[in-house]
Amino acid sequence: MPTPFARELACGIVKDHFGDQVETVCRTLLEKGQLGLSLQDLARHTSLPPPSLRSALLVLVQHNCAQAFRQQTDDTGPLVRTPTLYIALQDSILPRLRFPKFMDQTNELLGEEAEAVVEALLEHGRLSLHQLVQRAIAKAGSADPSAAKMGAQVRQQLLEALSVLVHERLVERVGSPEPMLQPRGAGTDAPKTASRARVRTRAMMEASGYFDSEEHRVVVAARCSDALRFQLPAAWVLSGGGDNAAGGAGGGGAGGMAVDGSAGADGGMTAAAAAAAAKFKRKRVVLDDEEEEGGGAPSAKRAATGAAGGAGGAEKQAGGNTEDSGVLWRVNYEEFLRRTRHQTIVDFVRESIDPGASIITAAMLHAGKNQETSLRHPYSASLSLDSIVNAVRGTIDGRTMALDRIRAALQLLVAHPAAVAARASDAHYTIQSARIIELVKLREVEAIVSQRFGPSACRLFRLLLSKHCLEQKQAAELSMISLADARQLLYRMMLDDFVQLQEVPKTADHAPQRTFYLWRIHIGTVLPRVLNHMCHAACNLRLRLAHEMQQEQEVLSLLEQIEQAHAAGGTGGGGAAGEGRAAPEKAVSLTSGQRKQLERIRRVAAVLETSLLRLDDTITLFSAF
Numbered sequence: 001m002p003t004p005f006a007r008e009l010a011c012g013i014v015k016d017h018f019g020d021q022v023e024t025v026c027r028t029l030l031e032k033g034q035l036g037l038s039l040q041d042l043a044r045h046t047s048l049p050p051p052s053l054r055s056a057l058l059v060l061v062q063h064n065c066a067q068a069f070r071q072q073t074d075d076t077g078p079l080v081r082t083p084t085l086y087i088a089l090q091d092s093i094l095p096r097l098r099f100p101k102f103m104d105q106t107n108e109l110l111g112e113e114a115e116a117v118v119e120a121l122l123e124h125g126r127l128s129l130h131q132l133v134q135r136a137i138a139k140a141g142s143a144d145p146s147a148a149k150m151g152a153q154v155r156q157q158l159l160e161a162l163s164v165l166v167h168e169r170l171v172e173r174v175g176s177p178e179p180m181l182q183p184r185g186a187g188t189d190a191p192k193t194a195s196r197a198r199v200r201t202r203a204m205m206e207a208s209g210y211f212d213s214e215e216h217r218v219v220v221a222a223r224c225s226d227a228l229r230f231q232l233p234a235a236w237v238l239s240g241g242g243d244n245a246a247g248g249a250g251g252g253g254a255g256g257m258a259v260d261g262s263a264g265a266d267g268g269m270t271a272a273a274a275a276a277a278a279k280f281k282r283k284r285v286v287l288d289d290e291e292e293e294g295g296g297a298p299s300a301k302r303a304a305t306g307a308a309g310g311a312g313g314a315e316k317q318a319g320g321n322t323e324d325s326g327v328l329w330r331v332n333y334e335e336f337l338r339r340t341r342h343q344t345i346v347d348f349v350r351e352s353i354d355p356g357a358s359i360i361t362a363a364m365l366h367a368g369k370n371q372e373t374s375l376r377h378p379y380s381a382s383l384s385l386d387s388i389v390n391a392v393r394g395t396i397d398g399r400t401m402a403l404d405r406i407r408a409a410l411q412l413l414v415a416h417p418a419a420v421a422a423r424a425s426d427a428h429y430t431i432q433s434a435r436i437i438e439l440v441k442l443r444e445v446e447a448i449v450s451q452r453f454g455p456s457a458c459r460l461f462r463l464l465l466s467k468h469c470l471e472q473k474q475a476a477e478l479s480m481i482s483l484a485d486a487r488q489l490l491y492r493m494m495l496d497d498f499v500q501l502q503e504v505p506k507t508a509d510h511a512p513q514r515t516f517y518l519w520r521i522h523i524g525t526v527l528p529r530v531l532n533h534m535c536h537a538a539c540n541l542r543l544r545l546a547h548e549m550q551q552e553q554e555v556l557s558l559l560e561q562i563e564q565a566h567a568a569g570g571t572g573g574g575g576a577a578g579e580g581r582a583a584p585e586k587a588v589s590l591t592s593g594q595r596k597q598l599e600r601i602r603r604v605a606a607v608l609e610t611s612l613l614r615l616d617d618t619i620t621l622f623s624a625f
Helices: 004-018 020-032 039-046 050-062 090-110 112-124 129-140 147-167 196-207 214-222 234-239 271-293 300-304 311-319 333-352 355-367 385-393 403-415 433-453 455-467 472-478 483-495 523-551 553-571 574-587 592-623
Strands: 066-071 084-088 171-173 329-331 421-423 428-431 469-471 500-505 515-520
Touching: 004 020, 004 050, 004 090, 004 523, 020 039, 020 050, 020 084, 039 050, 039 084, 050 066, 050 084, 066 214, 084 214, 090 112, 090 147, 090 214, 090 333, 090 592, 112 129, 112 147, 112 171, 112 329, 129 147, 147 171, 333 355, 333 433, 333 592, 355 385, 355 403, 355 428, 385 403, 385 428, 403 421, 403 428, 433 455, 433 483, 433 523, 433 592, 455 469, 455 472, 455 483, 469 472, 472 483, 472 515, 483 500, 523 553, 523 592, 553 592
Parallel strands: none
Antiparallel strands: 066 084, 171 329, 421 428, 469 515, 500 515
């Protein structure tokens, strides 16, 4: 949902991460390139030299902040070359604020090794397996003669971690670098190489309004099909690294982040995911035992297939000539946000009904997550009662839930006034995801109205939401507020576009005495306005944090010098090193006033960063869901 301050926030993020020149190119693409800009257009608008412009575009594409594409026209043919256009991906820039949360989710689900892989991909945008291995070895600082053996061990660990991440759909293959975008309304005119199912899916998505912006159309056109998007290279499967993910790949429902009733509290896994993780560990132990029984040498089958842990694999990876060296991987932001959306739905059900209903909701969402085509999918997959029972009993909290309890919870979900669930047929149920997200957004809007205008204004707002249109006198009477106070609150909310005033004239002359003035709420206008306010607040928080850091730059530079002196002194040994360490401490030290300044900036930075992380949850709710 593009808003002015959302674009400003995206440009600020790019500036902080990549510098001024990249921010200039990104701002030009966001403000003037909603339909794409060519390299010549960018050079004219940014006034950057061609080498700097190409470098900035390369950085944006490398970090998944921009996408190159070509627009198909009627004259497109084998001898006609259409120009390459570039478009900024705002929906991929704003999630950069959530990178710490992505890493925490990965650590809770899959452990530290998977978190290290996600950290590397978030830091560099997209990498191959060979680049991941080289980065891990360089980070470990191994420069001894046994580097080849360490490289093989690191490669095997990364294979296992990356395979599990791909199986969980948290990491995906990079799609087409320069897709051919079809004209709007030509969803059925897909290339002949596309399958009929994919052509039909694209036509349905366009008919339902899924491609609500050029950015979404470009992203979907560049994306691989699901069969290739989460497919492991054959060399991984033969070497044993991909078997880990294949162990639970029966339909994609074996693994996944827990979104059950207790997921928000302890971040645990589902029973199926826990069993899959245990299977990965057992297999690794078995492979190690086989090597020990064979005198430390790999088995004949693993040696014949070029196992990742063997010496032959180490020689290949040293030169970067492996089969998977050309496959680039990146973090799948959509899957992380989908899990966050599911958790939001589960939390709403837990607060509105009970924990048992939230466990069933989490199991149903997890069982049908692979059938959701977008983050704004209106409902979950339709599941039968038997499928729901199996899904619930596959979770940690629902494994002992009785059948009668599951049926009673389903009846509560269907009969709830908020229409949390719906009965698709006699024995099939579905979760109304879009309706629940809409209610969560309304709760946030009501909280904002109550905080800004007071409880009486919130009561007026809820009344107008339920009654749709009311006169000023009726609104004051039904909300039990005096007419003068109601008039003042309504006009204050109208100034901020929370309510609208509609004229209904009785006659053609629009005389005030013969005109009804109705107060109403258009929620389609309110939600973008709230998102714009949230992005404005996030921009202000970032500016305030940068200002505070700039004000205390002298103290921070002194602290950096002291830390560097301590690090340099700690690396040496003997008395000479101790003398070298003591001299900088005497030369560079903090006074009592500077220590107070340092404590203050740490406290202020912690408050601002925490507020920004909390505000990011609301921004994600209104922008992505």
